[in-house]
Amino acid sequence: MSGLALARVLTGAGFGVRVLDKGRGSGGRLSTRKSADGGTFDHGAQYFTARDPLFRALVEAWMAEGIAAEWHGRIGTLTRGVVGPAKAPVRYVGVPGMNAVAKALADGLDVRTGVRVERVEREGRAWRLTSETGEDLGLAEVVVAAVPAPQAVPLLAGAPELAAQAGSARLSPCWAVMARFDAPVAVALDGAFVEDSPLSWVARDTSKPGRAPGERWVLHGSPEYSAAHLEETAEAMAPKLVAAFSQALGRDVHAVEAVAHRWRFAMPSPPIEASSLYDAALGLGACGDWCAGPRVEGAFLSGVALARRIAAP
Template identity: 35%
Template sequence: MTHKNIAIIGAGVAGLTALEPLVSAGNTVTVFDKSRGSGGRLATKKLNDSSWDMGAQFMRAHSAEFTAQLKEWQALGWVEHWDVTPWAINGTQRTASPDDIDRYVGMPRMTGLSRKLLEHADEFVTQARIAETQFDSDTQQWLLTTEEGASFGPFDEVIINTPPEQALPLVPEDSPVREQIKGVHMLPCWTLLLGFDHPLDCVFDAAFVKSGPISWIARNNSKPGRDARETWVIQANHEWSERMVDAPRDQVQQDLLEAFHTACGDHSKAADVWLHRWLYSLPADAPLLGALRDDKHNLTVCGDWCHKPSVEGAWLSGRYAAQHLAAKAPASDLQQTTE
């Protein structure tokens, strides 16, 4: 591939995975994100000197490639093994549910990993929500405009790494990838973060909950590298979150708090409480397509929703995106190398 000026819209795992091979191949890459930092759904919430993994809770590998990548990141100190035995909670039944899954977390928080991946970028433009994209078919180049009206470019290639709802307005009307983007539905997830001034009397550090509004509970400070302060993450299940998506925040918070107290068995009052609504938490189903490619517009689209709903899925999608640019190979060929 000859030198290209490339824009990546969205500093999630997928976009940041595409970054390194593109820079190593001699391209100039600018990354844009609407947030103040990188990581997307590897989000960290900071509040009153405490921090929580507010999005992805841990990474696990199904493929040999991601297994090797996690080991490499571990050797670099970017991720660490989280030695946890999850419990299973169903109604009043609570049982330890050991498994042989290796769970890894970013160090010292999930966004610690994205920060490392981002170091390859020639430029990272933060608080830049790209609102408009213009492709000039004569010059074969792109101009990008933020919602504040700042313009960037020209770029020879654009990679979009945003959830599908946010990708669609950025894709030309005559692009063949629009139909694939339209077909994906993202599920919401209400997430409650709690901070306590003392350790809770709770038998587990993490639990999968099978009844009521909650699906996952974790003692955030049981993960390696985290501050010692007692912090908990409570995630509602997708069905409940979808039903309650527009419910008053007070009610959502109250319901999740009550369910947490019941599951955990300790009714201490939290010193810090933070409620977050993820509108686009995970794709309802993902099409295992790797990444989407539109050669006519020098456009590539990647993200977990193009491939598999997980950090691993996003990572694989980012790798396919970089391969598209390197080889311009059709997605069907690349698909054969999937796992």
Template identity: 45%
Template sequence: MAQQGISDVAVVGAGLAGVIAARDLAAGGRGVHIVEKSRGAGGRMATRRTQEGLAFDHGAQYVRAHGADFAAEIAAWAARGLAAPWGADGRFVGAPSMNAPVRALAAGIPLTVGTTVAAIEGEPGRWTLSAAEGGRLGPFAAVLVTAPAPQAAALLAPVAPALARAAGAARYAPCLALMLAYAPEVLEHPPGPAQRPDHPAIAWIGEEASKPGRAAGAPWRIVVHATPGWSRAHLEETPDAIARALLAQAAPLLGARSEPLYAVAHRWRFALVEEPVRRPCLWDPETGLGAAGDWCLGGRVEAAFDSARALARAVLEETRR
């Protein structure tokens, strides 16, 4: 990957926070380029598609607005067919998949995927991003990091230690997820759309076909999220071991008579914000470095959205001076 002049702002991370910050900056006239380590946009608003043709929303369970700004955003998604109501209490899910709104918002913004940013190097006004896969991107006038707080702190520490210390104050709980597929006759009773059982290991069970825009019919496709305590206790086990252990906890709740057709675990190491930084975003106009994410404000998708918008405003306000 050769060094190249791409744009004047780099955004590290293509989850909701990164894509919203990039969208607002582009709308304000800034050139933006997003760099993402995975295969596409979405972050924890994630959808796993399998070789067997199954799809699981294995990250964020749903979105819900508490403030007018995010309510207007969800309404705009719904008007475009990118989100739809699911159940009660103002819950919405992406349609036809949880990552659909983020993927749509990222369309038209330069996006490099499959690239892990290993370091921010250079000097103010001429930052480059060193990729773990080799090569570098840049130079950039500004770099905004929207990765989880521990990853953001590690990237910022050599070049913006004060920002890194602030990000390092955030604390997370992990979440282990299990994606299951069952033949219809295997379950004693059809799973409900979503349930939060009173259980020491299981925090959430969701059935995929109950969501708008999803394929109906067999097999049953179920996502199980473990509790924070159980997730911490099993976090460093192999994915296969996690799947076996979490299946042993979930199968009795599902009334499963035999083994599933599909059972794969996913480790969300930075899933639930337990202690936020309690600042809308982090931004240093002297260096042109900043950070945003749910970890700035609290553990909801809306917090990632609000933090991203705050960071974009701060960057644009600096440009106007």
């Protein structure tokens, strides 16, 4: 989100921009994965809110195009079978999956996926980029690392002060499980912040607008539990978090499909006190939700803030 927002603003300002993404598709944690029943799971970011006028205007445009919609799911808290209320901001989701908004931002941009940048080295007044496979990715006057802070640090080596700032950011991991059930889960909630549990959040993915029918849930492990089990296998973690879901519900549930995914850098705790990082003299910067706030909106605003700094005369 952050890198795409930056690329979109700079492209609109007349800059030549190329996005290099290590993933198979753009979006990072704005991710959607297919289920065995033909449906999907939003296993990363679950929804987004829109408080800033600029982001709110973009969300309204997405809604007009059918790319996003309000999620009217019943959201609350869940503590060992006891349901409670939760704050009720307007929540939005991408349609038909969270990755729809990333695809919309990437549309028309020069994006190369499946490319992981390993080295950013000074060459004259420019930077030469090299991939992890040794491929020469060319020269750029300005390089931005729109990746989690720990991954940004080595890319910012040419600007030690920026690298140190990025190195000060702390990000918590999250184990996510995509669970499908052959019958509706009996709970009067579509999303819940889970308390006193290895889980922090659960959501009935099929309650979101534009999703295929079925009973598909996303289960997020708490930061503490995920960190304690960080190096376990996905095969081991899936049944553990389904069992934690049973405990949170106060009744046994059995998934017919359960697949785990590890987000090693999921949540800044807390973000650094800067909307973005940039050394104008060197042409090196970084942006992301670890700068401006641990939300989709924060990532977007960080990218926009850095784009404006780069474009400033």
